[in-house]
Amino acid sequence: xxxxxxxxxxxxxxxxxxxxxxxxxxxxxxxxxxxxxxxxxxxxxxxxxxxxxxxxxxxxxxxxxxxxxxxxxxxxxxxxxxxxxxxxxxxxxxxxxxxxxxxxxxxxxxxxxxxxxxxxxxxxxxxxxxxxxxxxxxxxxxxxxxxxxxxxxxxxxxxxxxxxxxxxxxxxxxxxxxxxxxxxxxxxxxxxxxxxxxxxxxxxxxxxxxxxxxxxxxxxxxxxxxxxxxxxxxxxxxxxxxxxxxxxxxxxxxxxxxxxxxxxxxxxxxxxxxxxxxxxxxxxxxxxxxxxxxxxxxxxxxxxxxxxx
Numbered sequence: 001x002x003x004x005x006x007x008x009x010x011x012x013x014x015x016x017x018x019x020x021x022x023x024x025x026x027x028x029x030x031x032x033x034x035x036x037x038x039x040x041x042x043x044x045x046x047x048x049x050x051x052x053x054x055x056x057x058x059x060x061x062x063x064x065x066x067x068x069x070x071x072x073x074x075x076x077x078x079x080x081x082x083x084x085x086x087x088x089x090x091x092x093x094x095x096x097x098x099x100x101x102x103x104x105x106x107x108x109x110x111x112x113x114x115x116x117x118x119x120x121x122x123x124x125x126x127x128x129x130x131x132x133x134x135x136x137x138x139x140x141x142x143x144x145x146x147x148x149x150x151x152x153x154x155x156x157x158x159x160x161x162x163x164x165x166x167x168x169x170x171x172x173x174x175x176x177x178x179x180x181x182x183x184x185x186x187x188x189x190x191x192x193x194x195x196x197x198x199x200x201x202x203x204x205x206x207x208x209x210x211x212x213x214x215x216x217x218x219x220x221x222x223x224x225x226x227x228x229x230x231x232x233x234x235x236x237x238x239x240x241x242x243x244x245x246x247x248x249x250x251x252x253x254x255x256x257x258x259x260x261x262x263x264x265x266x267x268x269x270x271x272x273x274x275x276x277x278x279x280x281x282x283x284x285x286x287x288x289x290x291x292x293x294x295x296x297x298x299x300x301x302x303x304x305x306x307x308x309x
Contacts, residue, residue, distance in 0.1 A: 001064055002027055003156050003188045004049070009058035011044050011212075018044045020212040022058075026156065031182055031189040033203035033220075035196075037302055041212035042192050043082075046158060049190075050080055062156070075105060079149035083161035083192075087145035090134035094120060094144045097133065101148040112151055119147040122177055139170025146174065150181075157181075157189045163198050175201050196295035206294070208301055216301055223297060230269050231296060234279070235286040236260045244282055251275040255299065263290070265300060 002025035011019040019041040026032050036042050047053040049060055051067065060067045062077055081087055088097050095113055102112025120126045123143045133141055142162065149157060159178070163171040179202060181187050193199050199206065206223050208216035234248075239260055248254050251274045252266040266272060279287065290296055 002061075003030075003063060004190070005059075005061040005064075006045075006049065007059040007061075009045065009048060009060070010056045011041075011048060011053065012056045018212055019048070019055075022209070022212070022214055024207060024214065024217065026188050026190055028188060029182060029186045030205055031178075031191060031203045032205045032207060033191050033193065033199035034207050034209070035192070035199060035298060036209040040209045042209060043160065044212075045209075046082070046160060046190070046192065050078070050158065076152070077154055078156045078158065079152070079154035080158035081142075081145045081149050081160065081162060082158070083164060087148065088133050088141065091132060093130045093132055094147065095129045097144060097148055098151060102151045105152045107152055115151045115153070116147050119150050120144070122180075123147070123173060137170070139166045139173075142166060142170070143174065146178075153185065155187060157187055159189060159191045159193075161193055162191070163193065163195060171195075171198070178202060196293065196298055200294040208298065210302060223294065230266045230272070231290045231300070232264050232266070232272075232275070233257075233286070233288045233290055234262045234264060234284065236262075237283040237285050240282060244278070247278045248275065251278065253300075263299075 004026035006025075007023050009019055009022045010017065022041070022045055024032075034042055034045070044053060048055045048058075089100060092100065094116065098112045098116030099109050102109070102116070107115070117126060117129060120129060120143070123146075125140055125143060128136060128140060128144075133144060136144070146159070146162065157178075162174055162178075166174070175198060178189065182189060189202070191199065191202060200220070203220045205219050206216065207214055237260070240262075245254060245262075248262070248264055251271040252264045255263045255265075257263055264275065266275065276287075
């Protein structure tokens with residue numbers, strides 16, 4: 001049985017459709033990366049699932065239970081860390097935050113502290129338990145937020161931009177612990193991020209949306225292998241003409257990624273000689289074949305749909 005099931009979810013704002021007929025399931029032990037450019041409808045979808053926004057239409061189920069009038073079910077089974085939201089009280093220490101947020105979940109002070117400190121130790125910052133949150137680094141604050149969301153051992157964890165703005169060490173630690181928790185507790189995670197490397201490291205499944213609609217839904221292990229196009233990055237010594245861009249476009253899909261940098265996804269590998277012939281008389285300084293990763297795939301799919309990031 002799916003941990004979470006979303007069916008035909010829609011949200012209208014004064015005639016504008018922010019989310020259009022979205023359906024998906026989140027399975028036990030699955031990390032689902034829910035990706036899309038700014039304004040695609042990711043946050044709106046998550047807030048509807050969390051009962052922070054009322055859907056225009058559609059249905060949401062947690063463990064087969066419709067959430068129409070059973071929103072306490074969310075508190076019992078779901079933890080969430082939302083980017084830009086009040087996830088902590090900064091004047092209080094991590095331990096005091098555990099007591100406060102645990103109380104909201106109906107957890108005793110003793111259990112809230114015990115659970116919170118065990119997670120804090122797991123992240124390697126147990127010695128910060130009595131320091132006011134406002135005095136901690138941004139990475140440590142994010143870790144404390146995640147610990148608060150885990151106090152009641154939720155079966156589903158929502159993480160909205162969990163590593164945004166963090167240094168490499170903090171980001172790596174959060175990814176490591178989340179991955180371990182998914183395996184050890186069979187926890188399911190719904191993750192949103194603009195950092196494709198984080199999604200690629202954590203996710204077992206990828207969903208991409210644009211303009212409120214799902215355009216891609218695939219298991220992570222097969223995502224890259226299914227992408228069989230050759231992509232080349234092109235660097236020029238000066239800005240190139242529209243005529244040259246048109247000629248390059250005859251070999252594949254062209255995307256401008258910098259003032260004098262472009263990417264071209266060849267229509268077929270056999271097009272490479274044609275591309276090189278076009279470039280022979282251009283102010284080209286470098287041609288490099290790109291390694292295909294999730295970020296390249298994300299850019300390709302979004303641009304195929306005619307949307308700029």
